[in-house]
Amino acid sequence: MLSSDELERYARHIVLKDLGGPGQQKLKAARVLVIGAGGLGAPAILYLAAAGIGTIGIVDDDTVSLSNLQRQVIHATADVGRPKVDSAADHVGRINPHVTVETHAVRLGPANVGALVAAYDLVIDGSDNFETRYTVSDACFHAKKPLVTAAVSEYDGSLTTLLPHMTDAEGRPNPTYRCLFPEAPPAGLVPSCAVAGILGALVGVMGSLQALEALKLIAGIGEPLVGRLLLIDARSMRFETIGYRWNPRNPLNGASSQGVEA
Secondary structure (H helix, E strand, O other), rough: OHHHHHHOOOOHHHHHOOOOHHHHHHHOEEEEEEEOOOOOOOHHHHHHHOOOEEEEEEEOOOOOOOHHHOOOOOOOOHHOEEEEEHHHHHHHHHHHHOEEEEEEOOOOOOOOOHHHHHOHHHOEEEEOOHHHHHHHHEEEEEEOOEEEEEEEEEEEEEEEEEOOOOOOOOOOOOOOOHHHHHOOOOOOOOHHHHOOOOOOHHHHHHHHHHHHHHHHHHHHHOOOOEEEEEEEEEEOOOOEEEEEOOOOHHHHHHOOOOOOEO
């Protein structure tokens, strides 16, 4: 049940068509794992906390540096040198005392990803490298957990939602991350934000959209970005969506995959 304080706090949700009290109860009962408390994870965590997600797990083994503060809005100048999970947890506590934070100050990898993913209802991937994205997406596939994943580069962003354990309206399996990106690009082809730079407000937009997709999935609202990749060009403020589909020769089934359609 929602307390009187929660009823007032979430009043704008409770009067919202298609969400209401039942939807807010679903948010309160949900457990969401956020991979990374950086540029994408920071705004995602903030909006999940404000929305009343009951439990937020945060995975990050890094500490806050001064160069993070241009975009990682969950951290402040006084947090420089602190573990990001601790800084993020403190900020969540200031936003919403009804939210429980579970911190995981570990480097995510094949040895621990399965247990981490299994403990939550939904995963938001805010990592900054393909190795982690494949590791997380494969784990979510096998654990049958929804995954909202995004990526950014300089002035461009992309976002999709993965539900490969479910089928579409025609009974076909939904695509996996490997249907969209069968192989990682060659090393060095995609420069890091430390080399190429990144527009701070762009990651704020993308991380907020990740939180939006997660809230929709949990509350059962609208149509998620399943089988669709949202592309954002911040220079021209152009938003495009391309479709992609499941391929039976997906690498998860032991073969190569080609599955993108315009």
